[in-house]
Amino acid sequence: xxxxxxxxxxxxxxxxxxxxxxxxxxxxxxxxxxxxxxxxxxxxxxxxxxxxxxxxxxxxxxxxxxxxxxxxxxxxxxxxxxxxxxxxxxxxxxxxxxxxxxxxxxxxxxxxxxxxxxxxxxxxxxxxxxxxxxxxxxxxxxxxxxxxxxxxxxxxxxxxxxxxxxxxxxxxxxxxxxxxxxxxxxxxxxxxxxxxxxxxxxxxxxxxxxxxxxxxxxxxxxxxxxxxxxxxxxxxxxxxxxxxxxxxxxxxxxxxxxxxxxxxxxxxxxxxxxxxxxxxxxxxxxxxxxxxxxxxxxxxxxxxxxxxxxxxxxxxxxxxxxxxxxxxxxxxxxxxxxxxxxxxxxxxxxxxxxxxxxxxxxxxxxxxxxxxxxxxxxxxxxxxxxxxxxxxxxxxxxxxxxxxxxxxxxxxxxxxxxxxxxxxxxxxxxxxxxxxxxxx
Numbered sequence: 197x198x199x200x201x202x203x204x205x206x207x208x209x210x211x212x213x214x215x216x217x218x219x220x221x222x223x224x225x226x227x228x229x230x231x232x233x234x235x236x237x238x239x240x241x242x243x244x245x246x247x248x249x250x251x252x253x254x255x256x257x258x259x260x261x262x263x264x265x266x267x268x269x270x271x272x273x274x275x276x277x278x279x280x281x282x283x284x285x286x287x288x289x290x291x292x293x294x295x296x297x298x299x300x301x302x303x304x305x306x307x308x309x310x311x312x313x314x315x316x317x318x319x320x321x322x323x324x325x326x327x328x329x330x331x332x333x334x335x336x337x338x339x340x341x342x343x344x345x346x347x348x349x350x351x352x353x354x355x356x357x358x359x360x361x362x363x364x365x366x367x368x369x370x371x372x373x374x375x376x377x378x379x380x381x382x383x384x385x386x387x388x389x390x391x392x393x394x395x396x397x398x399x400x401x402x403x404x405x406x407x408x409x410x411x412x413x414x415x416x417x418x419x420x421x422x423x424x425x426x427x428x429x430x431x432x433x434x435x436x437x438x439x440x441x442x443x444x445x446x447x448x449x450x451x452x453x454x455x456x457x458x459x460x461x462x463x464x465x466x467x468x469x470x471x472x473x474x475x476x477x478x479x480x481x482x483x484x485x486x487x488x489x490x491x492x493x494x495x496x497x498x499x500x501x502x503x504x505x506x507x508x509x510x511x512x513x514x515x516x517x518x519x520x521x522x523x524x525x526x527x528x529x530x531x532x533x534x535x536x537x538x539x540x541x542x543x544x545x546x547x548x549x550x551x552x553x554x555x556x557x558x559x560x561x562x563x564x565x566x567x568x569x570x571x572x573x574x575x576x577x578x579x580x581x582x583x584x585x586x587x588x589x590x591x592x593x594x595x596x597x598x599x600x601x602x603x604x605x606x607x608x609x610x611x612x613x614x615x616x617x618x619x620x621x622x623x624x625x626x627x628x629x630x631x632x633x634x635x636x
Contacts, residue, residue, distance in 0.1 A: 211404070221361070244308045255452055329573030425563045446545070
């Protein structure tokens with residue numbers, strides 16, 4: 197490997213590699229969320245058999261496969277972390293897995309059968325999941341003590357770039373599917389992933405490359421110094437998994453619900469899968485609102501610890517699904533409510549995401565030992581995987597042989613709303629409300 201810089205620059209400002217990491221994240225998230233935005237619609241309307249004839253999935257089956265894919269995407273970070281921290285280093289791991297990621301998009305674009313779907317999803321799950329903990333940890337590696345105070349702000353911009361990419365792709369990709377078919381809808385995100393890989397490669401001489409620990413990695417991972425923060429985080433992650441069981445349904449059950457709503461909003465007809473773009477747009481708006489407005493004002497009245505943010509976010513997630521259940525009750529009664537009601541649900545759910553997701557991302561990096569940054573990020577992502585695995589299992593279980601569902605209509609959304617609210621209540625009872633999750 198070329199002689200790259202292995203220690204961060206002791207400068208007061210933003211490290212020189214940050215623009216390349218943020219640019220890579222924006223393009224990569226465009227590719228991932230654009231592809232993901234149309235998956236359920238593709239599986240239920242465009243999937244074909246080996247003979248080229250239509251062979252779509254039923255709704256519960258499509259939701260089940262969607263959440264299994266998302267779950268796999270968030271289990272593979274463990275593999276990426278092991279490669280990055282133990283063998284290849286973060287940079288080479290990201291480059292290698294990004295190439296597999298591109299091949300996954302190619303498979304989806306060229307083959308509209310279940311074979312192409314499973315091959316494409318497998319490669320994307322390996323690539324997208326494998327690089328995810330490495331990129332966020334690689335960002336943190338760029339900072340020295342002289343500019344550590346900028347880390348929280350840069351993570352905020354990192355999250356902003358992520359959502360900017362997601363927002364644009366969630367608007368464009370459903371339109372491409374509607375107008376030009378699956379080849380374009382999956383091909384364009386593939387081109388963005390190729391661009392993301394090129395951007396990251398271009399920044400190789402600007403980055404700080406923390407060397408992999410090699411054999412010492414496993415010894416460090418099993419040491420008391422590593423296990424203590426992991427055990428501390430695990431309790432929070434188990435509760436957070438339930439949040440992700442709800443949140444990622446914006447790509448499945450919420451899309452299917454939107455197909456049965458009045459699609460006109462402010463005089464514009466919105467495709468059901470395009471409505472997902474409300475989430476990244478709201479993230480870009482609400483993140484500065486919370487960090488520069490809501491949190492400082494709350495601090496005047498109460499010690500607004502990370503645990504309090506997470507717990508409040510969980511309650512909001514439950515309320516968003518209670519609203520979805522109310523919408524579904526109106527649909528079940530023969531109504532066609534305005535899609536604006538689901539936009540209100542996105543506002544509530546995105547507020548909960550700001551409180552839960554960004555807090556966990558920042559805290560996970562700050563609590564991780566230096567040589568295990570990617571691994572700790574990967575364990576955080578396992579909570580996302582577990583939540584989606586649970587949702588996928590529920591959707592496979594509720595399928596009846598005759599095509600009906602054990603949790604039909606509004607009962608489906610009430611189930612998840614009750615689960616989330618009960619989890620949030622339990623979390624509030626078991627946590628220490630006065631103990632902030634501060635960096636060690």
